[in-house]
Amino acid sequence: MGDFFVLALSAGTPFILASLGEIFSQKSGVLNIGIEGMMLIGALAGFSVAHHSGSPWIGLVGGVIAGSLAGLIHGFLSITLMAPQVISGMALTIFGFGITSFLGKPFLGLPATSFETSILGVTPPVIIALALIPLSVFILTKTRFGIHIRAVGEYPEAADSAGVNVSLIRYLCVLIGGGMAGLSGAYLSLAYSPMWREGMTAGRGWIALSLVFFSMRKPIFALLGAIFFGALWILQFKLQGLGFGVSPYLLMMIPYASTILVLSLLSSERIRGRIGVPEALGKPYLR
């Protein structure tokens, strides 16, 4: 059972990282459905930086930077140019897939420069992901930055009148979202399944996105959800080996189906007010 938990945690780590980042972005009012694309970009960048530098740690940093840059495109389009966020995010997904397939060709089949240490049976990035949970909670609830994020996502006019720079906060959050998605991708290509493969995120970005809604944008719930979805991810391979007749594909519907269920159950105005839905989500702000 302990082994299974470790497996689930390792499989759930990409979800933790990417959805934490998206929580920041959405809380500030920017919907970025391009997680899958940013993760791929992070995965390839992480892999190649580690390959050239010889250090998986520098690789992780490379993944974060590349992911942030990808996020920056979305930020520029959706914050400065006030583009429709769904369209821009979708473009990011398509572009991320294309550019990584294109640039990743030389790295196909190479071994990753991976982590050699493991702590309590997991690779270091897993520990980082776990540490980022309380850090995110702290930033979102206790710091001025966090208060500003929530204000900007919920009522930008109020934040603006109080002297908060709405665009700046949103840019920072989109960068955080991109950086975390990049880190998530780099974890995949450097630690979880150390190699580069075209489209290697295999839909994890979409699961991370659904996790953000599933967890009502609360980091703690995102952690629990990520372990749950991670367990499903592991089970899809295990169950068949154990002779159970459940298809892995049916199993992987659960994250999406449960997200729709949660959203439907939480749809009343009253509940929305309580859990702090960023009412300005997806809406550009122009004074």
Place this chain on the structure above:
Amino acid sequence: MKRFVFERRLSTTQEGYLRVTVLSILFSIFLFGVFLLLGGSNPILAYLKILRSAFGSLRGISHTTLRMIPLVFTALAFALPYRAGVWNIGAEGQMYMGAFLATGVALSIQGMPDSLIVPAIIFSGFLAGAIWGAISGILRGLLKVDEIVTTLMMNYIAILWVSYLVTGPWREKGGWGYSHSSLIPKERWIPFITGTEIPVTIVLGVLFAFIIALLLKRSRLGYEIRVVGANPKTAELAGMSSLKTILLVMLVAGGLAGIAGAGEIAGVQHRLRMGFSPGYGFTGIVIAFLSRGNPLVIIPVSFLFAGMIVGGNTLQIVMKLPSGIVEIFQGMTLFCLAGGQFFLEYRMKRRKRWEIFSSSP
């Protein structure tokens, strides 16, 4: 403090749309050219290659037309709800559900006159897609659940469902371990247009584009759709039902995407495969967005995009470029279009410092 501010343009005109769209596309062509140049290819040669392979021969045009079919349907599936203010980004999933039911009917139906089987296949595609779309429509209309999220999530449920079928109960017995269903009997394929290898679904697609254009422009229902999309409160004042309208557009949109799935399986691929679509549902959104929701504009734009896919694939093979360039170009186009929207609605104005906080009284 900003020296430049943006203000909403007072009017946006047809010429404005056209200018911004054309400039956005030209800019993305330029960007992609720079990209190719950096990658060591000659962009002009590459563009010529794309044009020649996609549109330069009968064979190329035939390929392009084949690719165009699902794009027309999925683009319409985005465009129709878009006019009612509903974002259906679930055409991919609705297409998979259409493919699922169409395959089921094609493989199992018995005792039906031959002449009705193909229509039944297409209708079942419509039906499954419509139901899939309607779920999001109901959730949005009744519970105000964001349709962007639900349609997006339901894509993956549908894709997984098809994956389950073709790896499980519907997997071809005695196949070589491939994940697909058995072949649909040839007499149940959607027939080709005489003298070509293009299934008749293309006619259906073009027909639907015209019907929807007519519906939107000239019918009372279409009028209601436009009013609901433009101002839901005004629609309520005029006694229109938003719920009914939203549900209806999602039913039809899902159904159209479902036909795309039925057409792709029963007309082109002839068996249900895992991941049979290279993202037609998403490309459809790009097309519809580029066409600004105008069904008639969707037809030529789909043709161009299909050409880009065909040409991109050829380019990849002939110039020995790595895969992914089609997606790169699509992504760039979409970035430019999304960004270009801004210049349509806002104009940059240099202001005196003190004017920055001024607004009307």
Place this chain on the structure above:
Amino acid sequence: MRSDTVVELKGITKAFPGVVANKDIDFELNRGEVHALLGENGAGKTTLMNILSGLLRPDDGEIRIFGKPVSFRSPREAISLGIGMVHQQFLLVPSLSVVENIVLGHKEEGFIPNLRNVEKKIKTLSENYNLEIEPRAKVWQLSAGEKQRVEILKALYREAQVLILDEPTSVLAPQEAEGLINALREMTSEGHLSVVFVSHKLPEVTAVSDRITVLRRGRVVAAMENDNVDYAVLSNVMVGRELQKSVSPRRREKGGILLEVEDLVVPDDRGVPAVDGVSFTLSEGEILGIAGVAGNGQKELGEALIGLRSATRGRVIFCGKEITDITPRQAIEKKIGFIPEEPLTIGLAGGLSVADNLILDTYRSSRFLRKGLLDYNKIEGFSRGIVDTHGIKTPDLGLQVGHLSGGNVQRLILGRELSRDLKLLVANHPTKGLDVGAADFVWEKLISLGEEGVGIILISEDLEEIQTLSNRIAVMYEGELVGVEESGRVDRKKIGLLMMGVGKEE
């Protein structure tokens, strides 16, 4: 000794395209006083206060704070000089707590604000100023009165010495308003804080203020100590303008009863009764003017009559049939028309063409159909007719309505409603924002409509409009109709007083 004058505005002038909102205004605020700024809607009060709070820059004039001339470039600079403004619309984030809202945007707390300390400070402030609040409560849990206290505390926390309250009681229940007035008196008693109290309600102004400055049409028309002020004089100063009659109400024969409203109760969006037991009748061809300051339930009354809002009590009888639970579509079918206050918010679709907007309530009729489709030749012919008779200036019928000017938008909606056979018209501020010529046009149309036998409910804040057009006049105040009278016998002063909540007939 520092000067006793905290704020001094001299010769403030501010123009917007087409309107001079403030003209040569002088205003002084002394230490520890409550200075009321009285005036009708549109008199320029809010503009003046936005200038004082740094939101707007005056075209001309001088602002002195503690004797020093200043020139604000942003609200932030005004805040740093001790000027805090509480806007009519609360600028608070619902899911954040009171404390979090108060520190929002306040740099002094550092990256990790010590919310416990802030909480203590807030507690002290709220005790000192008698503004009771639970600092940890989330703003969505608070009542309107509590939210207002948070806004005031927010200003005080930033060490505001001047507090500007823009129509502070408009969102409050009567008891809450009373509490606020008491709190303000107490807050200023020690002389640290001075208050500008912007309002159009006479009783509260006289209850709270030391001095009163009256604005009318962007100018100061009176400034006085609050000392045995005569309401009648004050209200006359405030609303008294010369009647520039270009249209005149005409005597008509009274027709049969068209509409009876009995004890109607209609809730607003929050579920609080906005219309609270209203009864009246309307005859055919009669224009009933409902005067009143915005927010007293007129909007909800109008919306209930056309089916946009449902009543929780009472009955509406129209042409002898009960229509209390009417739907908007039935209202159209029963020949009830509606002119909304802001047509582009509700009533028109800005993104659709002139022609499309003109058929909004007639598109179901078979006259536009040919072979089951809308016949745009007929629609354009119909639209062309309305455009011509109502003088709507548009380059073509395909133009998006959002691009028309305000006057043309109003003509368009009027033209649309008058284009069909009506029995009842609910007109909500039909000339708001229109210039004199455009308003005259609307008035003439309404009068001739009345002569044709259509019953009209005219909701307006503009007394001149109400008096010119109406056969009978009623005043709505806090959800109730007070004083329904024949317009011939109406004393303008009295109506003004009723609108402001004075002399309510018991």
